[in-house]
Amino acid sequence: MHIFEFIRPKDSAAAIAAAAQSKTAQQGADVRFMGGGTTLIDLMKLNVETPDRVLDINRLPLDKIEATPDGGLKIGATVRNSDLANHPKVQRDYLVLSQAILNGASAQIRNMATVGGNLLQRTRCMYFRDTAMPCNKREPGSGCPAITGSNRTLAILGASEHCIATNPSDMCVAMAVLEATIHIQGSKGSRAIPISDFHLLPGSTPNRETVLEPGDLITHVTLPRPIAGSKQVYLKLRDRASYEFALVSAAVVLTIASGNITRARIALGGVGTKPWRSPEAEAALTSKVANDATFRQGAEAALRGAKPQSENGFKIELAKRCLAYALHTAAVS
Numbered sequence: 001m002h003i004f005e006f007i008r009p010k011d012s013a014a015a016i017a018a019a020a021q022s023k024t025a026q027q028g029a030d031v032r033f034m035g036g037g038t039t040l041i042d043l044m045k046l047n048v049e050t051p052d053r054v055l056d057i058n059r060l061p062l063d064k065i066e067a068t069p070d071g072g073l074k075i076g077a078t079v080r081n082s083d084l085a086n087h088p089k090v091q092r093d094y095l096v097l098s099q100a101i102l103n104g105a106s107a108q109i110r111n112m113a114t115v116g117g118n119l120l121q122r123t124r125c126m127y128f129r130d131t132a133m134p135c136n137k138r139e140p141g142s143g144c145p146a147i148t149g150s151n152r153t154l155a156i157l158g159a160s161e162h163c164i165a166t167n168p169s170d171m172c173v174a175m176a177v178l179e180a181t182i183h184i185q186g187s188k189g190s191r192a193i194p195i196s197d198f199h200l201l202p203g204s205t206p207n208r209e210t211v212l213e214p215g216d217l218i219t220h221v222t223l224p225r226p227i228a229g230s231k232q233v234y235l236k237l238r239d240r241a242s243y244e245f246a247l248v249s250a251a252v253v254l255t256i257a258s259g260n261i262t263r264a265r266i267a268l269g270g271v272g273t274k275p276w277r278s279p280e281a282e283a284a285l286t287s288k289v290a291n292d293a294t295f296r297q298g299a300e301a302a303l304r305g306a307k308p309q310s311e312n313g314f315k316i317e318l319a320k321r322c323l324a325y326a327l328h329t330a331a332v333s
């Protein structure tokens with residue numbers, strides 16, 4: 001393993017100042033923050049990540065879950081995934097988020113993993129994790145062997161000719177339908193980014209996955225006030241029942257009045273190069289009768305732009321059925 005310096009900054013300002021010296025914020029960055037380390041240390045052991053300095057942010061005061069004055073929720077960046085999923089207010093008002101997190105990884109990993117780290121977890125594409133192989137995301141310009149190789153688990157939405165890797169997070173799919181905002185403190189001040197703008201499509205720069213700049217520290221995430229009476233479901237389909245990433249998943253927040261859908265927020269996981277919010281499905285569902293025919297129409301709309309690779313065409317129908325069933329389950333809940 002690459003030799004690195006391990007630092008515990010005394011406060012956020014010191015952490016940001018140290019990280020701002022990095023040449024890049026993402027792939028290849030020589031200074032990295034560390035939350036739970038369940039992505040970072042994993043990739044350092046594989047020599048995929050080789051930072052010179054690792055800044056442990058666990059002692060910074062970013063570990064609280066608090067109500068906001070407008071009735072929403074403020075979630076610190078170092079809050080553990082388990083604590084978030086099991087928080088009474090999350091289980092009551094943001095059930096889709098609790099379900100998504102509890103469907104991910106294992107209890108041990110969720111106990112370590114942080115909210116900030118989960119937002120930035122890396123793809124599970126096997127070529128990305130193998131330094132003997134070329135990979136545009138790991139080594140820009142080296143090529144993408146997945147396009148002609150093993151791509152069963154990879155993306156059908158948002159891919160480019162340079163990268164077809166999926167974003168693997170369950171939590172982010174739920175945060176997409178809850179319209180979360182990511183709060184960042186950097187060397188030039190603070191800013192707030194809607195989650196839909198936080199992750200980038202791969203385009204010709206798949207090595208750049210988010211809008212983060214060198215020194216940017218995610219401090220917290222906010223969720224808006226819960227939608228009264230909404231029905232929420234996260235459904236994840238995978239090759240085995242636990243300790244496995246999504247082949248496809250669907251996050252659904254529905255409001256139904258007198259049998260009609262008055263509001264729909266839809267996102268898919270396991271199929272997109274970023275957590276995949278679907279305005280197309282939301283438009284197809286809104287103001288329609290809440291029945292199985294409508295749910296199927298919403299699912300058709302969500303997958304209309306899907307482009308399969310050689311091994312993952314099955315994901316299109318699987319994702320449609322997953323979303324239609326998640327909508328059905330939410331409607332009858």
Ligand SMILES: Cc1cc2nc3c(=O)[nH]c(=O)nc-3n(C[C@H](O)[C@H](O)[C@H](O)COP(=O)(O)OP(=O)(O)OC[C@H]3O[C@@H](n4cnc5c(N)ncnc54)[C@H](O)[C@@H]3O)c2cc1C
Nearest residue numbers: 035036037038039040104105114116117118120169170218
């Ligand atoms: C075996 C296994 C199975 C898994 N299964 C699933 C699954 O089914 N579903 C799923 O969604 N996930 C799964 N995961 C991924 C897991 O959820 C992530 O590894 C975890 O959420 C990352 O959080 P962390 O705090 O450990 O991140 P870290 O490893 O500490 O950090 C990850 C990245 O985020 C950066 N970072 C961390 N905190 C901040 C911050 N506050 N500001 C700026 N940058 C920051 C780090 O520099 C690093 O680049 C699995 C992981 C493993 C190892």
Ligand code: SF4
Nearest residue numbers: 125127135144163164
């Ligand atoms: S799909 Fe992306 S991560 Fe996978 S090999 Fe191609 S460039 Fe690398």
